[in-house]
Amino acid sequence: MPDRYSNGNKGNDSVAGMLEAARRSDPNGRHGGDIKGISDKLDYIADLGVTAIWLNPVLENNMPAYSYHGYAITDFYCVDPRFGDNDQYKSLVDNCHKKGLKVIMDMVFNHCGSNHWWLQDMPMESWIHQFPGFTRSNYRAETAMDPYASDFDREKMQTGWFDKTMPDLNQHNKILANYLVQNSIWWLEFAGLDGIRMDTYPYSYKDFMTKWMQRVLKEYPDFRVVGETWQQKETHTAYWQAGSPVSGDYSSYLPSVTDFPLQYALKDAFNEQEGWTNGLARLYYVLAQDFIYSDPFCNTIFADNHDLTRFYTSIGEDLNKFKMAMAVLLTTRGIPVIYYGTELLMTGEKSNGDGFIRQDFPLGEWQLAVDSRQLTVGSRQLTVDSRQEEALQYLKTLLKWRKGSEVIHHGKLKQFIPKDGIYVFFRYDEEDAVMVVINKNKENRKLDLTRFQEVLKDYRRGKNVVTKKVFLLEEGIDVPGETALVLELG
Numbered sequence: 001m002p003d004r005y006s007n008g009n010k011g012n013d014s015v016a017g018m019l020e021a022a023r024r025s026d027p028n029g030r031h032g033g034d035i036k037g038i039s040d041k042l043d044y045i046a047d048l049g050v051t052a053i054w055l056n057p058v059l060e061n062n063m064p065a066y067s068y069h070g071y072a073i074t075d076f077y078c079v080d081p082r083f084g085d086n087d088q089y090k091s092l093v094d095n096c097h098k099k100g101l102k103v104i105m106d107m108v109f110n111h112c113g114s115n116h117w118w119l120q121d122m123p124m125e126s127w128i129h130q131f132p133g134f135t136r137s138n139y140r141a142e143t144a145m146d147p148y149a150s151d152f153d154r155e156k157m158q159t160g161w162f163d164k165t166m167p168d169l170n171q172h173n174k175i176l177a178n179y180l181v182q183n184s185i186w187w188l189e190f191a192g193l194d195g196i197r198m199d200t201y202p203y204s205y206k207d208f209m210t211k212w213m214q215r216v217l218k219e220y221p222d223f224r225v226v227g228e229t230w231q232q233k234e235t236h237t238a239y240w241q242a243g244s245p246v247s248g249d250y251s252s253y254l255p256s257v258t259d260f261p262l263q264y265a266l267k268d269a270f271n272e273q274e275g276w277t278n279g280l281a282r283l284y285y286v287l288a289q290d291f292i293y294s295d296p297f298c299n300t301i302f303a304d305n306h307d308l309t310r311f312y313t314s315i316g317e318d319l320n321k322f323k324m325a326m327a328v329l330l331t332t333r334g335i336p337v338i339y340y341g342t343e344l345l346m347t348g349e350k351s352n353g354d355g356f357i358r359q360d361f362p363l364g365e366w367q368l369a370v371d372s373r374q375l376t377v378g379s380r381q382l383t384v385d386s387r388q389e390e391a392l393q394y395l396k397t398l399l400k401w402r403k404g405s406e407v408i409h410h411g412k413l414k415q416f417i418p419k420d421g422i423y424v425f426f427r428y429d430e431e432d433a434v435m436v437v438i439n440k441n442k443e444n445r446k447l448d449l450t451r452f453q454e455v456l457k458d459y460r461r462g463k464n465v466v467t468k469k470v471f472l473l474e475e476g477i478d479v480p481g482e483t484a485l486v487l488e489l490g
Contacts, residue, residue, distance in 0.1 A: 001056050001306055002083055003030055003068040005340055006037025006364030015081045019064045019115070022082075027355025030068045035084035037364060039092050042099055044363065048343060049399025052102035054197050056306060058083045063113050063165060069306070069358070070106070071199060072113030072166055076183045086190070093191045102194035104226075105187060109180050109212070110203040111166040119167060127176055129159040129168040136160050137168070141202035141231060145239045145248075158205065171208035181215050188220065201227030201240060201257075206250065213242075213253035226256035226300045226335075230307075234261045234289045243294035259299040259334060262286050266303055266328060267314050269423075270321040270440065280418035280440060283328065287415055290333070297410075301334035303342065310348040310357055311339075317347065319387050320482035323394055324438050327484030330398045331427060331436045333413045343395045344388045394466065398486065401465045407432040414455060422447065422479070426455050433489040435462055439479040447477040455489075462487030 007013070013032040014021035023029030035058065045053060057070030060080045070080070079089050093103045112118065118127060137160030143149040144157070161168045171177045187193060196216075201209065209227075216223055231237040238244045241257045265282035272278040277285060290296040303325060304311040315321040322345065329336050340346075341361050348357035402408050407427050411434070415425035421441040427434045433455055439445050449456055462471045465486045471477050479485055 001033070001069070001340065001358045002035065002038060002058055003033040003070075004358050004364075005033045005361045006041050007032040007034060008036030008038070008040045008365070009034050009084070012082050012084070017062075018080075018082060019062055020067050024360075027353060027359070028066050028068075030082065031360055032082075033360075033364065034082065035079070035088045035092050039088075039095055041364070042095060042101070046099045046101055047396070048338075049396055049401075049403055050338065051100070051403060052104055052194065053096065054104040054195075054337065055106060057106045057108060057199075058089060061113055063115050066165075067113070069354070071108055072111075072115075073108055074113040074116045076112075076180075077186070090191045093193065097192070103191070104195035104197050105191070105193050106197045106199060107184055107187075108199040109169065109171065109209070110200040111162045111168050114165045114167055116167075123175065124173065126170055126173045129161070129170050134161065134164055136164075137162055137203065141229070142233075142236050144202055144206060145236065145246075145250075158203070162200065162203065169204075171205045177208055177211070181212050184212070184216065185219060188216075188223070195224040195226070198225060198227045201229050201254070202231075206252065210251060210253055217253060224255055226258060227252075227254045229257040230260055232260070232264075234286065235292055237261055238292040238294075241294055241298070244292060245294070246292045255295075256298045256300050256335065257293075259301045262299070262301050262332075262334070263303065263308070266325055267311070269328075270315050270318075270325055274418070274421050274440070280421070280423040280438065283332075283423060284415060284418055287332070287413070297333045299334040300337055301329060301332070302337040302339065303329055304339050304357075305337070306339065306358055307350075307354075308357065309350040310346055311342060312345045313347045313349055317345070319345075319391065322391060324440070324482065324484040326395060326398065327436060327486055328438065330402055331408060331434065331486055332425065338395070338399075343392045345391050397466050401486075405434070407434055416451065420445075424452060426452075428455060433459065434465075435485075435487040435489055437477065437479055437485040437487070439481060439483050439485075442481045444481050445479050447479050449473060449476060459489035462489050 012034060020030055022032050024031045057073060058079050059073045060075040060078045061067035061070055061072050062074040063072050079086050096103050138153060138156045140153060140157050143154045159168055169176060227240055229237050229240045235246050237257055237259060238246050240252050240254055242251060242253045242255060265286040269280050269282045312322055344362055348359060350357055407429050411427040411429040413425060413427060422445060423438040425436050437447060456473055460473055462473060465488055
């Protein structure tokens with residue numbers, strides 16, 4: 001969330017001609033974060049061990065209020081001057097590439113901001129969906145594949161406005177459709193982008209989204225796009241991925257979908273009591289349905305994001321649960337995404353308002369008010385508490401190890417049914433294997449390795465990638481309570 005990450009240039013916090021000035025005391029106001037602030041933090045970001053950054057939209061949002069999030073675009077070709085300018089954005093991409101980081105641009109085709117210059121004098125009446133009075137979407141993307149859906153519900157989902165300040169664009173207008181396609185390709189060429197995250201993917205006409213994906217892939221056959229497919233169920237999510245067996249005669253050409261069902265399972269796994277379908281079994285059952293995806297290893301997976309309660313809050317601010325969940329996230333199938341501040345245990349409850357889950361990043365230009373521990377970031381000393389330090393070092397260790405682990409990137413997944421509060425899965429290929437053990441119990445457990453022999457028979461030892469401790473498999477594995485073990489087998 002660029003407005004909340006780091007304020008590198010205080011001179012552009014408020015800009016003449018822009019309707020909303022900075023209001024840092026307001027959780028829903030603009031706080032001053034910008035492109036320069038992100039550029040200033042690239043060493044920190046690269047040192048985390050991540051390989052790409054995804055910014056929420058940085059294009060102009062010249063709205064009277066609540067425009068910091070970037071999703072009410074008023075000029076599709078212009079970076080918002082409170083973030084910087086087009087050349088600064090291009091320089092950010094170039095600097096990221098020099099540090100081995102890719103850049104994913106957040107795009108929005110479903111809607112624009114009500115102050116877009118189009119709305120002052122629309123090119124034609126069919127440019128947006130219009131109604132006698134304000135009509136909101138029902139947000140039920142399931143109607144796209146529901147065999148029993150009413151035309152009324154489908155129409156309201158597709159043509160209703162996302163919000164009062166976000167008019168719904170009509171991509172069936174051929175001129176607008178061409179404009180959106182050309183705009184996206186222009187940004188790829190101008191900035192040298194590595195990927196696109198498409199907002200509210202199912203809300204635009206799906207036939208148009210298919211044509212857009214075909215056009216992008218024609219120009220860039222290996223280009224990666226993830227569509228925000230905020231669906232409650234696995235089958236509804238899989239429907240949007242290219243080649244899914246549940247898509248019927250619909251082909252999206254979309255390589256990656258946002259795996260919300262896995263996010264729900266990750267949270268519930270560590271909050272619920274163990275049961276046949278509860279607790280760690282949530283993870284087992286979600287992954288057991290991967291046959292409905294054409295490529296579940298391309299799913300974008302996450303613990304939280306800018307629209308959800310902060311993960312650390314959702315698990316009761318329990319550091320052990322946090323570390324176990326991060327171990328799963330960074331070793332299971334899929335492409336993991338870390339929301340800014342997760343590495344420092346940022347908290348925030350969605351029910352309090354979006355501003356509370358999008359707070360200022362504590363290592364930006366804003367002071368972190370905690371105890372006396374010091375953390376070195378570049379040449380700066382920053383104050384963090386012991387839990388934050390432990391979480392940060394844990395994530396950095398796993399992320400840096402993950403970068404060099406081919407078996408985690410490309411290996412197969414084999415999971416065993418959770419039993420007695422313990423969940424075990426493997427990532428493996430013909431040469432290597434990694435064993436992940438989650439012990440949710442409060443007490444230590446001696447793990448009986450007998451039922452894992454189909455993988456373990458070829459190995460004698462396992463090295464903990466975090467602590468470097470080596471276990472001799474013939475002696476069994478003692479797993480501390482509320483702990484994840486990530487073991488490289490050898």
